[in-house]
Amino acid sequence: MAFTAKPSEGLAPRLEGLLAEGEQIIFCLDSDIGPDGDYGEQSLILTDKRLGVLPPNGEADPRFFDIESVEEAKAEVLVGSGLLTATISGRRVELLQYTNSLVHDFTRAAKAISELVKEKKAVSLDVLNADADEKRCRKCGRVLPGWSDTCIVCVDKSRVLKRIAGYGRPYWPLLGLSLLLSLMATATTLVPPYLSGTLVDDVLTPPSKHPEWLLPVILAMLGARVVAMLIGMGRGWIMVWLAGKVTFDIRSELYQKMQELTLRFFDRKQVGGLISRMTRDTDFLYYFAVDGIMELIVNGLMILGIGAVLFAVQPLLAALVLIPAPAMAFMTHFMFRRIRRVYHRLWHRWSKMSATIGEALSGIRVVKAFAQEPRESGRFVRDAEALFTQGVQAERIWVTFFPILDLATVIGSLLVWFIGGLMVLRSAGPDGTTLGDLVRFQAYIGMFYGPLQSLGRIFSWAQRALTAGERVFEVIDSEPESYDSPDAVPLPDLKGEVEFRRVVFGYKKHLPVLRNVDLHVKPGEMIGLVGHSGAGKSTMINLICRFYDADEGEILIDGVDIRKVKLHDLRHQIGIVPQESFLFSGTIAENIAYAKPDATREDIVRAARAANAHDFIRKRPDGYDSEVGERGSRLSGGEKQRIAIARAILHDPKILILDEATASVDTETEQQIQQAIERLIRSRTTFAIAHRLSTLRNADRLCVIKEGTIAEVGTHDELLAKENGEYAKLVKMQAEISKLKAVDG
């Protein structure tokens, strides 16, 4: 609880005696920066009579201000921190500083103080503390990862493994078969070394007991190898398919889920990060599922099998082999962590260098235009040099570590030769250790240490797969857009009436972009949204499309709360022509038909004609089948824009949104687009944003937005007639700019 009825323990004693008789505390709020500007504490206190700041003992005197003299309080934004100030008797007074962790609380505090002094309204602690910190787990207070509502620490850790395993459930017969094959493969691999012992003892050591066994034993060894190989192949085939299929399942689910998530989710995430979840993280799961789990099973069985055989052959020697085993596994694990760290640095340098190359090559025109080739080369050389240094360091660790590990293995084997050799020499009797046993041992040791080393590696591998799994499941578990909540109202045939009722909204809740917006738009009306950039025009549009939900107030579509309208119905009847049209790679025809994939060729051509796009499409060698390139790179801005308009015409929406549709084109193209737009807006409710005010002449009403509120509404002429009106000012300003341009030109 941030807001309390008493300051924190350290400060509370200081408060005693400072309050007057009958003075009621409304709230106390602790800051995390002291009066000296370092981390520390001080407390803000609001009572029914006074506003005060209480520093820790000995640092400064408490400051109290009569509530009657306080005019308002503000939470000012600094870099990395905030400052609570108040206007007291006409003067600005700085109360205290706090880190960004407390911005939310102090913004509320400032609001509460202002409300108390202006409206004489005291807020309760419960209201102040409501949904205070949604980023932390309610159970353990830990920060929630990204956007997930579930705390990964509080949930069962084995849950992730279980879930990864859960994806394998539909394929259990194959998994069972694979496990069986693994068992068989391990068993068969153990045969040849055993036979080599027999070869030494019973066939080769003179006097030979069974000289006739030579060929059969060797054939048996070959046979065992061939069988082991075939089994291994079969198991490999199954596992590769299985792991690939499981990853495919996870990846498909992940992608579908991403499409359904709200835009708020995408605001908080960079596209790059999401792509890496789709590719890198699912890849990790794949590698772990194919190589990791397979290695774990095979190596585990191998170690158990060989261990058993070793003890059966000669327990003392077996113990000798096993003693260094844990140390070796531990060493491998430890070294791998170190190696990984160095390699991560290497990869980091690597990706930096790739980024440098990519940037320089895609910006080659700019590089050449400003004759900066030597600088770009220099930049590359610096990156490449850093990569070189890091690479040498990484490789050196690698080339040092493995020979040492090898030597450890060799020493183990030499030790067995020595002790085993002594045993063979001393007990040449029938029950003692034979030369054959020693040969078997040597062969098994070779097979034993390898799996041990890879087990040490698998541990860190599993950890990473778990992390990757968590990151993937976070997305899968996130709340999707509610396309069809049970009480959703179907609106298959919109009239196009839109109403904002005291709408408050901010992308971050404590920083409202729209404040108390009221607007009623009749069906078929064209509204021009005007205002400086950042005023909130695009935000209004985002709310109409229900990319976001309003924090307070409501938006009604045909009289129904937008939150209750079936999202599918709503979006199907809204069309957008954005400032920067986004085209998908594919043909022009496919892009026009994006919102209506079943459109006929006739429909597409008709829409293109209406959008004034037909003519330039007609002149291209591939006509409507022209590839637009990645994001439409093969078309000019005006061409892309007209395709976007054709797309909107074909979509035939009831509510149309034009977001700066003509901002980035020349005058002639603008005329063509303007014409197309006029055709498009007939009988549709239209919201148009434009900086060039001349393009909004045809609007039924203009709506001037200033700092998140609607400053003026009216027709072009009405608003122009207002002396000192916002719109009149904007028009005047633009007229002057065009005059300047005319003079310049």
Added chain:
Amino acid sequence: MAEAAPEKKPHDAAADEHMLDPAKLKVFRAEDGTPRLEIEGDRTVLRLRVARLFPITRRREFISFADGDDTEIGVLRELRSLPKPMRRIVLEELRRQYFVPEITRVHSLKDEFGVLYWDVDTSRGRRKFVVREARDNIREFESGRMQITDVDGNLFEIPDIDRLPGKDVGELYRLL
């Protein structure tokens, strides 16, 4: 980044007008502690606001001076061109404006499923904080120099990650 050439070029005229002459400036505090600025032969600014134009690469140069409404008055090229007492006031204001503690030692750094839990000593005292989505929130400027944004939007700086005492944080590179 190249340093500005010492000789004057014709197109510098506008920029020069914008540059404040340190000899004409008087920075002082009013009785209530509010920083004020007097520009000789020009005006008095009742509440001086300062900002760094290059908060990461040039901390003591290119200081932007603005009035209480945050309208810029001009830019001071070098802080050290001011007499010491004035410089101190500007530095005090900058220190408050930029709360970006420098990490001087890492006591512990834990990675729980990509969420990083830090416990560090900083130039402004000890602090625990949490960073998630390291790739977006840890920015490497030049080799080894990093800026970290925690989950609440607090900023921290590591001057040279390879020379940071305490726990080795080389593992960080894995997350970038």
